[in-house]
Amino acid sequence: MNATTRTLPVKERFHLPKGVIYLDGNSLGPLPRGTTERVQQMMEQEWGDHLITGWNRDGWMEQPARVGNRVARLIGAPAGSVTMGDTLSVKVYQALSAALKLRPARRVILSDSGNFPSDLYMAQGLIRQLGQGYTLRVVAPEEVAGAMDDTVAVAMITQVDYRTGRMHDMTAITRAAHAAGAIMLWDLAHSAGAVPVDLAGSSCEFAVGCTYKYLNGGPGAPAFIYAREDVAAEMQPALAGWLGHDAPFAFEPEYRPAPGIARMRVGTPPVIQMTALEQALTVWDGVDMQDVRAASIRLSELFIKEVEANCPQLRLASPRDPAMRGSQVSFAFDDGYAAMQALIAHGVIGDFRAPDIMRFGFTPLYLDEEDVRQAARILTRILTDRLWDAPEFRTRHQVT
């Protein structure tokens, strides 16, 4: 069987509302079947009956490492190199501050203008905290590799642009960072579960990401952080919480880091949410990221073809070359907000990013070609008949 005929027989593993075509798994993944039951069981039996003994008996304390190993497989990282917890913004802060400590003579954090604002805000906040001449240098996405020089302490790049889906070449940029003596930090928010990632092969020092998008962990699901083994052994955590201590239950007054990535744990993990995520990750059992990628390209190309053939009002805002895209496709349209609201009202859920981007995520675990054709047909009707041109769609009230 070749990659184009191979199917991903996992659509049944998701709860998807009837009559909805969900093209927003790049922002919030849907509910995997079995999650509700597993969380209910955890609450009733583990929390309810076992009470505090759950930390040992039910393995709550090791859960961040256990779940980290499941995520590691999906991002090309070795077992034991990933831990879970907190939000992605916090993980960005931790990785950035640890990276700066590893290059004490340098003062520049390099990023690009396609990065998600929270990453830039975290860098700005850290810089304000540190003083001492640190700066954030933000360049155009195409200029990242060329902007590496001997002032750059760390390059902090989100691999897949949340707006356009443009994907950076992880190998080439990491190589450029290392050639300049800089630390490489990748944000994989729009990569994990979307495209094959080879963290070990890239030899980057740090990576972070969230689990509520393509990994379907649910709203507020814990983030992940990876550090290369040699870096994990020497990095100094800025957020030195007790669960990142070498012996949390020794209750020593002085901080001593836990071995390896475990020192990036901070405080008590969100066990209920982590349990939902742990269950959600079983959806990936037996799924190969190369197959997901092949199907994602097939679905994205089909959508672009149908939309360009039938919706001349829209302009492709993503790279045309699928090798340069993540697993989303964006189209620019001046009335994109209203068009997206109309689309959602007609059962096709994507989202909108100001000023004019209509975003569509392609998630082959639960989407097939018929979904994509049907979504394109509905979009065509909305544009051709100007169904979006109504006060209820034009009024901006959505926050997401």
Ligand SMILES: Cc1ncc(COP(=O)(O)O)c(C=O)c1O
């Ligand atoms: C690339 C990227 N970085 C950071 C964030 C912020 O994540 P969180 O809200 O989980 O801190 C997001 C999503 O919101 C994102 O897409």
Ligand SMILES: Nc1c(O)cccc1C(=O)C[C@H](N)C(=O)O
């Ligand atoms: N994390 C989100 C949230 O809590 C509410 C609404 C949206 C989000 C998102 O993840 C947005 C997402 N990072 C984006 O690419 O725009």
